[in-house]
Amino acid sequence: MVDDVTSVEIRLLLEGLHDVYGYDFRDYAESSIRRRLTHWLNESPFDTFSQAQSGLLRERALFESLLRGITVNVTEMFRDPLFFKAVREQVVPFLRTYPFVKIWLAGCSTGEEAYSMAILLNEEGLAGRFRMYATDINETVLQQAAEGVLSISEMQRFTRNYQASGGKASFSDYYTARYERAILFGELRKDIVFAPHNLAVDAEFGEMNMVLCRNVMIYFKTPLKERCLRLFDSSLLPGGFLCLGLKESLERRVQGERYEELQPAMRIYRKRYG
Numbered sequence: 001m002v003d004d005v006t007s008v009e010i011r012l013l014l015e016g017l018h019d020v021y022g023y024d025f026r027d028y029a030e031s032s033i034r035r036r037l038t039h040w041l042n043e044s045p046f047d048t049f050s051q052a053q054s055g056l057l058r059e060r061a062l063f064e065s066l067l068r069g070i071t072v073n074v075t076e077m078f079r080d081p082l083f084f085k086a087v088r089e090q091v092v093p094f095l096r097t098y099p100f101v102k103i104w105l106a107g108c109s110t111g112e113e114a115y116s117m118a119i120l121l122n123e124e125g126l127a128g129r130f131r132m133y134a135t136d137i138n139e140t141v142l143q144q145a146a147e148g149v150l151s152i153s154e155m156q157r158f159t160r161n162y163q164a165s166g167g168k169a170s171f172s173d174y175y176t177a178r179y180e181r182a183i184l185f186g187e188l189r190k191d192i193v194f195a196p197h198n199l200a201v202d203a204e205f206g207e208m209n210m211v212l213c214r215n216v217m218i219y220f221k222t223p224l225k226e227r228c229l230r231l232f233d234s235s236l237l238p239g240g241f242l243c244l245g246l247k248e249s250l251e252r253r254v255q256g257e258r259y260e261e262l263q264p265a266m267r268i269y270r271k272r273y274g
């Protein structure tokens with residue numbers, strides 16, 4: 001009984017958040033969103049979602065704290081190094097033939113994936129020839145992303161990832177260590193635009209050569225996943241590359257008609273011409 005009431009409260013709350021703020025979490029996978037909302041509630045002064053609802057709908061700051069709790073922001077430099085190796089070896093040769101490359105990286109979290117791509121493209125001779133739009137629903141992580149500061153304790157792991165991804169320099173060339181912090185070189189940021197974008201309600205980005213959306217749709221139900229795939233499709237130019245997370249894939253039918261598998265194990269697809 002208690003569980004049922006909580007489900008109703010969550011459903012009403014998500015409806016309200018959508019109506020008031022335009023943030024749509026109604027199509028997020030239920031178990032994951034419930035777990036995260038409950039964690040937020042336990043840390044809040046409220047006992048139930050009904051009690052919290054009025055404050056959440058009327059006070060933007062309280063809603064922002066919930067938003068920070070809802071999104072899963074785990075990320076790392078050169079996450080899944082073999083994915084980056086495949087991009088280096090199998091996608092970059094195509095990108096090199098374009099005069100300019102436009103990339104949309106959706107769900108960039110604190111920026112590590114965008115900085116990893118920028119390092120890779122610079123090493124592969126594309127410096128100054130690309131623009132990357134790195135977007136996320138959560139403005140707090142976007143601010144962190146723009147700062148480009150990592151924790152020094154992560155550097156060993158990130159260095160291993162970088163090497164396994166086929167990195168051509170020394171990872172330490174890309175940051176300066178200061179006490180507990182590793183500050184990424186500002187130069188890496190000059191071709192990246194960090195901006196808010198909500199995959200559940202916002203429009204596509206035009207004329208992209210590459211779209212990356214990794215480890216974001218795993219939290220979505222099918223209708224929202226399908227909305228994302230339509231957005232990516234209308235953003236991509238023919239011949240453009242779509243990169244998903246290793247636990248995600250294109251539906252077979254869509255894939256056969258509109259995309260070819262460039263590197264199936266690494267979830268890299270290429271949009272067909274015509």
Ligand SMILES: C[S@@+](CC[C@H](N)C(=O)[O-])C[C@H]1O[C@@H](n2cnc3c(N)ncnc32)[C@H](O)[C@@H]1O
Nearest residue numbers: 071072075107109136137138198199200214215
């Ligand atoms: C687990 S992180 C993935 C980060 C990075 N792509 C990676 O693979 O390391 C998921 C990100 O998706 C973002 N996100 C969740 N829902 C979103 C939405 N509706 N629109 C845009 N970004 C969203 C979260 O804020 C979070 O930063």
